[in-house]
Amino acid sequence: NRKKVTAVHKANIMKLGDGQFLSVCRETAAKFPTIEFEEMIVDATCMRLVSNPQDFDVMVTPNLYGNLIANLAAGLAGGAGIVPGVNLGSEGIAVFEQGARHVARSLQGKNLANPTAMLLSSAMLFRHLQWPSMADRLETAIMK
Structure with a gap:
């Protein structure tokens, strides 16, 4: 029973690849209006994950950011x-x-x-x- 999905990206810099990723995320989110959707640049995501991990429910990311965030989250959780x-x-x-x-x-x-x-x-x-x-x-x- 997840309530919120955060699309993590760097579309402000990686306009083509991450821009396409974000576009698909938005299209998909529109099909599920009862689930909250937010977009967040990966830099801000890392900072917020450390300071307020409870703010996140489900994250969807391109592979590279997902690997980095997974390791950061693992460190926060104990290894x-x-x-x-x-x-x-x-x-x-x-x-x-x-x-x-x-x-x-x-x-x-x-x-x-x-x-x-x-x-x-x-x-x-x-x-x-x-x-x-x-x-x-x-x-x-x-x-x-």
Whole structure:
């Protein structure tokens, strides 16, 4: 039950690529008038994410900004091992993974890696597959 979508861009400088991205975002937002839509330049988004993360619900970004923002958000939440992530394609293809792609090779073999991000990503996958009871069970186990 998401209430707001923020389109993150740099269309003021990257007029062609980000301009097209923003145009498609606006067209799509017009089809869903009950969902609040806002546009925000990526620089301001990063600053606001640090100072007021609660202001955001769903962000849609071009790939580069999404990677940067995902890592920033992961740091705010406690690190790469905590935050789940998903990449959704326009044709229903979805890839579930940890939200920040820091692989922590220095932890390999030391029994220190945190699997929370992968487990939460699995819960997101279960919801995507319409298996909410499996997602609920997994999330409950993580929170205990």
